[in-house]
Amino acid sequence: MEVLEEGKGKLLGWCDPWEHREWVRRNKTREMVEKVVTLKEAVSRFVRDGCLMAFGGFGHVRVSMAFIYEVIRQGKRGLKVAGKTAVHDLDCLIAAGCVEEVEVAYSFGHELRGLSPASRRAVEGGRVKVVAELSNAAYQWRFKAAAAGLPFMPAYVMLGTDTLRRSSAKVVRDPFTGRPICLLPACFPDVAVIHVHECDVYGNCRIEGALVEDSELARAAKRLVITTERIVPTERIRREPWRTVIPYLYVDAVVEVPYGSHPCNMPGLYYFDEEHLAEYLSLTRTEEGTKEYFEEYVYGVEDFGEYLKRVGGRRKLRRLEELEKGRGTFSYPWRGG
């Protein structure tokens, strides 16, 4: 195939698919064994300084905040992060100084709530480097290629733009139509962390609401940590196997963390904690405020249970559960601030 154009972005997460399958054969257990560990163990075992991480969910939705706080608490450094609609997850890691490089599809913003003050400071000041650009579709298709054990996915996106010129993709002449097409290289993150509604002790997972790209990401990552709202019996999984979206085969660790996505939204269970997000967005406007935030909610608490008490405990969580059902008063305290 004739190569027509090559993006000059850094190629993150690349691995020859043949080498990856051999790595899988040597390193991934195909046996259905119990994988339940604590949050502390999961982080210390799988997150190495400088590794490439990707988080499931969608920025503020179904992200594993409990895991992210523990990464910060353990002082991990030099991380590379897949900015695949990475929002509150990535912003917290950047604010806490854990991140060195980001490949950006959508990052440094809080959607309707505005841009991230901490991430903007880090990127504009050069502390965190954007090593490549791409689009949302492109990122998940990079994972899809990896999930299928293939070197690339072809797609009609990014063509003709600076997004492509700053990406790690290539444009080739498609031998079937004779037209240019974009080839998205497979991406195999070192670690993916996905928060789910329920799974069993082996890691057979169910997710409610939009799947985003978690089915692809789960299969692309070398190591996969599942955090779950609750652990359920395997008989429950086996009764309705069509509801399983990630089977045990890909999973390396299972951690039970109820409300593990707070202050983010867990579809069907609890809505955003806008008050907490507004406090975060306001404190992270300055370096001092950022320190204060992490002192209060991450370094200053022993574990996620203590964090939940500090953010408002049972009463607050009840209210977020009610909001998720469409009851109660929605508030938007970050407005105008």
Place this chain on the structure above:
Amino acid sequence: MRYSRTEMMVVAASRLLEDGRTVLTGTGMPVLASLLARETRAPRLSIIFEAGSISPLRPPALPLSVGDSMTAYRAVMAASMDYVMSLAQAGYADYAFLGAAQIDPYGNLNTTVIGPYEHPSVRLPGSGGANDFGSLSWRTIVLMRQDRSRFVERLDFLTTPGYLTGRGARERAGLPRGTGPWRVVTQLGIYGFGEDGRMELLRVYPGVTLEEVRNSSSFGIRAGEVEEEPEPTAKELRTLRRLDPHGIVIGRG
């Protein structure tokens, strides 16, 4: 009824959507315009979000994220991003709404950086799904405020393709035939694209002069027979304010 220019803008955008079609949408003005269309002129419009929700009904609160539970309220399917982007790539996306920090005369969009790429004065979120929507949907509608720093001859970064360097350039780059920007809706009026792929003013809102439009752009605004867009009706305004009771979108303008 009195109304703001932001309200006029959302109403004008909602009127562009033909009933029975599909629209890829995002948070903020796009979802508000899509919901308003459904509640008024286009009850059979299917709203689709890139995180995976297909054809939801009116949610109890405006979605704050493209993936939050409100986007999937009474939807017919909670699918995946692969699913939604694939349906767009296969030709099922009639409209897509996009916003931008900068637009050029060919409808190319920047949402990546302001200033030089290596040392940006503002680092913006990047493409997100914008490049995909702008590459794959039949008719892209850009919803953005216009002023001299946003309507620019040259973008600081070309994130999402419009007509690139003119009609035909998209196809030469490999983008699917027959796609591209269709309308640009600002706080002053509505634009289309000419035979050569350059923006041209089609309509202005009541009370807006051509001079004001031209003073709010760094590139020359081409205008033929410019019509006046009718004011929002009382029903449109009431519906809009019911959809955004806290003014999180319309109250900002």
